[in-house]
Amino acid sequence: MRTMRAIVLSNPGPVDNLVLEExxxxxxxxxxVRIRVKAFGVNESEVTTRKGLSSRDVALPRIPGIECVGEVDEAPADSDLAPGQKVATMMGGMGRSFDGAYAEYVSVxxxxxxxxxxxxxxxxxxxLPEMFQTAYGSLTTGLDLKAGQTLLIRGGTSTVGLSAATIAKSMGATVISTSRxxxxxxxxxxxxxxxxxxxDGTIADTVRExxxxxxxxxxxxxxxxVLPDTLxxxxxHGTACFTGALGDQWTIPDFDPFSVIPFGVRLTSYGGQATDLPANVFNLQLQEIAEGRIRVSVAKVYQGLEGVREAHSDLEAGTTPGKHVVVLT
Incomplete structure (x- = not known):
């Protein structure tokens, strides 16, 4: 039996619960499709899962990881994919309902x-995959953002917030963005x-200035x-899209729509899948990055699966904005 190295979470808790196993x-x-993993981002939702605070049930033990990039190792004969093809994948139950990307191989x-x-x-x-898919889907499916409109991003120095800003600017929007x-x-x-x-927790008046x-x-x-204040x-007739919960609060106790949602303001949500990110859109972004028209905010790069614990700790500490990326050799 062929084996691989993987990070396994058997019980929720501190970073030490992320164990490197065969x-x-x-x-x-x-x-x-089986993918040989080359790199993956470490995300806030994976920290939430590790801590046992996810709003979605995750059966343990589990190999975490909701996204990765790599090369096709084996694919169905009737697909357009061939061994060696560079691919990205994300979401769809990765790292939650089936084993995810913190491994040398993943099947999706x-x-x-x-x-x-x-x-x-x-x-x-x-x-790129998760943060770009989430940002792109939020702006298009969630908000239907148009050129000339004004966009507020609450949580602007998060990876999705930074990605959404670059996309929104390329779409022709004026962007207001926050940091604590x-x-x-x-x-x-x-x-x-x-x-x-x-x-500072209350920004509606500042935004309206x-x-x-x-x-x-x-x-x-x-x-x-902070959602009531954002609204x-x-x-x-404007729209707010609920996409993330960096503060780990996913619900509003005793929710009263009449007091929370201002009259005439639309509230939507977004939590899409890889299918929401067309291949041509992803490839266009890669081209724009290569040509210097879009910047990628990478906080730190970690070499090998041994770096996963450090990446989780750094992400939780929040000292360096941007994406934390693990690269496998």
């Missing part, structure tokens, strides 16, 4: 595999934010504790 290489089965349904062509290094490409730390406003300006503001009628669209990444910053 596991069987996933067997191939109809309709699934063929429908959630995105082929791409690029000469960008694996550490750059590995930073004043010393990170320069980072927001560096990625093209028009109006970076400090988030910039957009007196309210913003056209708001991307909520912080969570339910107050949105204009009548």
């Amino acid at each position: 596991r069987p290489i996933p067997a191939t089965k109809p309709g699934w 349904p063929v429908g959630q595999v995105i082929p791409f062509t690029t000469n960008l290094p694996w550490d750059v490409v590995g930073a 730390k004043a010393d990170r406003l320069g980072l927001l300006r560096a990625v093209g934010i028009d109006h970076p503001i400090v988030d 910039i957009a007196p009628e309210g913003v056209d669209a708001a991307l909520e990444l912080v969570g339910c504790e 107050k910053a949105v204009r009548v």
